[in-house]
Amino acid sequence: MSNYCEVCSMYFQDEHSLQSHLAGKKHLKKLNQRQVLERSIVVSPIPKCIFPRGLINIFQQYGAIKRYQFNPQYLEIEFHDRNSADYLLKKPIWVKNVKLNIEKGSHNNLRKQKSAGQCKEMESLGLINFSNIEHIFNEDTTFDDQLQMFLNAVQLTNAEIETRYESVCTELDRIFRVVFPKCKTYKFGSIQTGLGFKECDLDIYMDVDDPTYETKSTSTDFKTTAKIFKKVKEVLYKMNCVFSKIVLIPKAKTPIIKFWYLPTEVSCDLSFKNGLGISKSYFIKYCISLDSRIRPLIMLIKYWARHFKISGTGKICNYALVLLTIFYLQQPSVNIIPPLTALRNSCEPRVINGWQVNFNENTVLPPVTNQSSVAQLLHGFFIFYATFEFKSHVICPIDGMIHTDLEFKEVQNLPSSMDTYKAYMNEDESLSLNVNKPMCVQDPIELNHNVTSSTQYDTLNTFVKYCALGIEICTLSSKNEYKTLMKTLLSTVIKKRDTFNITICGNQYQSNNGSDSMETCTDAAGKSKFPSNDWYFTVFNIVKDIFEQIVKVQTEILTANVGEKQQKFEILSDVHMKKYQKIIFHCTGSHCVWRNRKVSNIILDPSLSCLRKEAFISEQTIECHDKTDTERIHLDFLCTFKKKDPNKVILILNNHNSDEHIFKEFKRFAEYKLAGIIKQTLLYMQQFNKCY
Numbered sequence: 001m002s003n004y005c006e007v008c009s010m011y012f013q014d015e016h017s018l019q020s021h022l023a024g025k026k027h028l029k030k031l032n033q034r035q036v037l038e039r040s041i042v043v044s045p046i047p048k049c050i051f052p053r054g055l056i057n058i059f060q061q062y063g064a065i066k067r068y069q070f071n072p073q074y075l076e077i078e079f080h081d082r083n084s085a086d087y088l089l090k091k092p093i094w095v096k097n098v099k100l101n102i103e104k105g106s107h108n109n110l111r112k113q114k115s116a117g118q119c120k121e122m123e124s125l126g127l128i129n130f131s132n133i134e135h136i137f138n139e140d141t142t143f144d145d146q147l148q149m150f151l152n153a154v155q156l157t158n159a160e161i162e163t164r165y166e167s168v169c170t171e172l173d174r175i176f177r178v179v180f181p182k183c184k185t186y187k188f189g190s191i192q193t194g195l196g197f198k199e200c201d202l203d204i205y206m207d208v209d210d211p212t213y214e215t216k217s218t219s220t221d222f223k224t225t226a227k228i229f230k231k232v233k234e235v236l237y238k239m240n241c242v243f244s245k246i247v248l249i250p251k252a253k254t255p256i257i258k259f260w261y262l263p264t265e266v267s268c269d270l271s272f273k274n275g276l277g278i279s280k281s282y283f284i285k286y287c288i289s290l291d292s293r294i295r296p297l298i299m300l301i302k303y304w305a306r307h308f309k310i311s312g313t314g315k316i317c318n319y320a321l322v323l324l325t326i327f328y329l330q331q332p333s334v335n336i337i338p339p340l341t342a343l344r345n346s347c348e349p350r351v352i353n354g355w356q357v358n359f360n361e362n363t364v365l366p367p368v369t370n371q372s373s374v375a376q377l378l379h380g381f382f383i384f385y386a387t388f389e390f391k392s393h394v395i396c397p398i399d400g401m402i403h404t405d406l407e408f409k410e411v412q413n414l415p416s417s418m419d420t421y422k423a424y425m426n427e428d429e430s431l432s433l434n435v436n437k438p439m440c441v442q443d444p445i446e447l448n449h450n451v452t453s454s455t456q457y458d459t460l461n462t463f464v465k466y467c468a469l470g471i472e473i474c475t476l477s478s479k480n481e482y483k484t485l486m487k488t489l490l491s492t493v494i495k496k497r498d499t500f501n502i503t504i505c506g507n508q509y510q511s512n513n514g515s516d517s518m519e520t521c522t523d524a525a526g527k528s529k530f531p532s533n534d535w536y537f538t539v540f541n542i543v544k545d546i547f548e549q550i551v552k553v554q555t556e557i558l559t560a561n562v563g564e565k566q567q568k569f570e571i572l573s574d575v576h577m578k579k580y581q582k583i584i585f586h587c588t589g590s591h592c593v594w595r596n597r598k599v600s601n602i603i604l605d606p607s608l609s610c611l612r613k614e615a616f617i618s619e620q621t622i623e624c625h626d627k628t629d630t631e632r633i634h635l636d637f638l639c640t641f642k643k644k645d646p647n648k649v650i651l652i653l654n655n656h657n658s659d660e661h662i663f664k665e666f667k668r669f670a671e672y673k674l675a676g677i678i679k680q681t682l683l684y685m686q687q688f689n690k691c692y
Contacts, residue, residue, distance in 0.1 A: 039084070041089070044073055044074035059077055063087075076106060128154040128198055134487070141483070142481065143482035147374060164264040164266055165202050167264060168202055168264065172206065180231075182208070182209050185207075186205045187204060187281075188278045190318065191203065193285045193288065197302075205274075207272075208272065228272045241262070243260065254274075255272070274352060274353050291368060301324075301325055317452075323444070326397050328384050335369070338400075339398065340397065343359035347360040354427075356445070375474065381470075383467075392405050398418075398445075398447065408433050418447070438456060439455055462494075500652075500670075504651070506535045543651065555587050558583070582640060582641070593669075594665060594669035596621065602620070610677050610680035634657075635662060637666070
């Protein structure tokens with residue numbers, strides 16, 4: 001053990017070898033690096049309310065600073081003495097009521113210690129987050145200048161791709177050829193097409209046998225996806241000096257292994273199932289090469305969708321966004337990109353997994369006559385999709401045409417451009433294109449794949465709403481030659497109106513004695529149940545009391561039947577209740593009654609109803625809050641009281657004009673409390689023969 005170097009983690013045969021090593025340049029370099037880390041700290045993230053340079057004056061109080069480095073996301077400081085760093089790690093530092101997050105070491109060293117997911121998130125936020133590039137759009141420059149600065153800030157450069165991404169496939173080939181002698185890996189996705197953002201993932205396809213574009217006629221049991229997956233996993237786990245944070249996703253439609261490639265700090269997704277992704281990337285790359293406006297347009301649309309959380313897992317994937325853009329540019333009114341069928345007329349089909357993957361990139365195309373700017377093309381993109389009938393139409397980049405879902409349900413109705421799809425369906429109808437989704441974008445190569453099959457209605461609605469907003473912004477900014485387009489487009493947010501439902505069922509309270517009113521019910525047993533006509537009126541009044549006495553809001557009552565104009569009522573009678581199927585409460589208030597909702601040293605009267613007890617607690621909570629005057633908020637919501645038979649009430653609560661985080665807090669409180677208070681109040685009324 002005495003012949004061990006802790007700095008370099010190496011053992012030596014004897015003392016002489018160890019001493020020679022300790023005097024060597026490599027050891028001294030590592031020793032110096034270690035000493036630098038021991039006297040260094042990183043402050044990350046830097047709160048927005050703090051100017052980074054102001055922190056230097058603060059930290060100088062704790063020791064002499066040898067070196068410091070600024071970044072939008074962190075401040076790195078090296079002291080002359082390690083004691084200064086050690087002291088700051090033990091002592092919490094507060095600036096403007098914000099506690100600084102201080103870690104030991106350098107920023108680069110900390111990055112290596114974090115998981116791939118954490119590191120990716122940190123970098124994506126630090127490098128291309130809107131708050132860090134917003135200054136680009138504040139300059140009094142032209143749209144074209146702003147667009148170029150934007151692209152320089154967010155997209156991967158060729159140098160970055162070469163130094164950080166290219167070596168991954170080369171290293172994977174070297175490592176896995178020990179297990180699979182003919183192994184070959186291929187890049188695909190945004191890195192291959194040139195549409196990658198800084199710090200984006202690297203998508204890799206690994207072919208363990210034949211070249212990707214050769215059709216495999218036979219395969220042994222060993223070379224099934226599952227067995228390849230298992231073997232690759234074993235190798236990755238063994239080489240923990242090269243790969244880390246390995247995540248297995250074997251049951252996905254395309255099984256993948258996620259990992260972090262340590263030498264160049266790249267997050268990777270590795271797949272083995274088929275090489276269609278390579279062909280899809282090749283087609284996109286070709287489309288981009290046709291016109292210099294296409295790449296910046298797609299990058300802007302991708303960033304716009306990312307910024308407003310329209311794209312991502314379970315939303316609209318980036319590949320789908322690219323296809324949506326290509327399809328728009330294929331339309332006759334735009335006519336910048338040809339349909340894929342026009343590129344296949346003069347080439348022999350090359351087929352992988354039943355689908356033609358090739359096209360003739362030397363096809364002679366007519367000259368492009370469209371002279372629109374990138375801003376004008378973006379405007380057209382918004383117009384096209386803000387009014388698109390997603391419910392019944394399919395987007396098909398293979399022929400650049402819009403087809404109906406009925407055409408795909410009756411395959412014989414499809415045009416000749418879909419002949420490959422028809423032949424595929426003749427072999428197995430169960431593998432048809434899934435058009436029964438909120439939106440359907442057909443993959444131009446894998447024709448039975450809807451690339452938006454995981455997109456939900458909410459995401460589609462958000463996409464359409466932001467397209468409609470984009471039309472307005474483009475129209476206004478066109479008056480100043482689009483100088484304000486990018487800033488306004490990325491800083492104008494559609495306010496989300498959160499909604500949730502609470503259902504109240506009255507079966508357990510319903511009377512079977514046929515009485516119309518509690519007042520006419522003569523027997524005690526019968527009076528303990530709520531008659532049908534009293535049920536809705538009773539629940540309505542309980543809900544109103546909860547809002548006014550517990551939530552402490554002012555209520556305005558609106559009523560309307562289908563086709564009628566809304567009316568306001570100061571007081572709603574049981575007669576009104578019988579007439580109207582839907583009643584709306586408009587509630588506004590400024591008290592936050594759900595925080596610190598505790599009453600100590602007070603014994604509540606046990607004879608009080610649940611509603612009265614909760615009302616008392618609210619009063620005490622407000623009284624405590626008013627002493628500090630720090631809990632005033634703006635709560636503004638609508639509650640629709642909807643009658644359902646038999647004896648069921650649905651409360652639909654919508655954010656009308658509350659701050660988003662306030663309504664979320666209220667939502668948690670209402671979902672937890674509201675139904676329980678109503679139930680306990682109804683039981684109390686039964687027990688004590690109470691009525692409204």
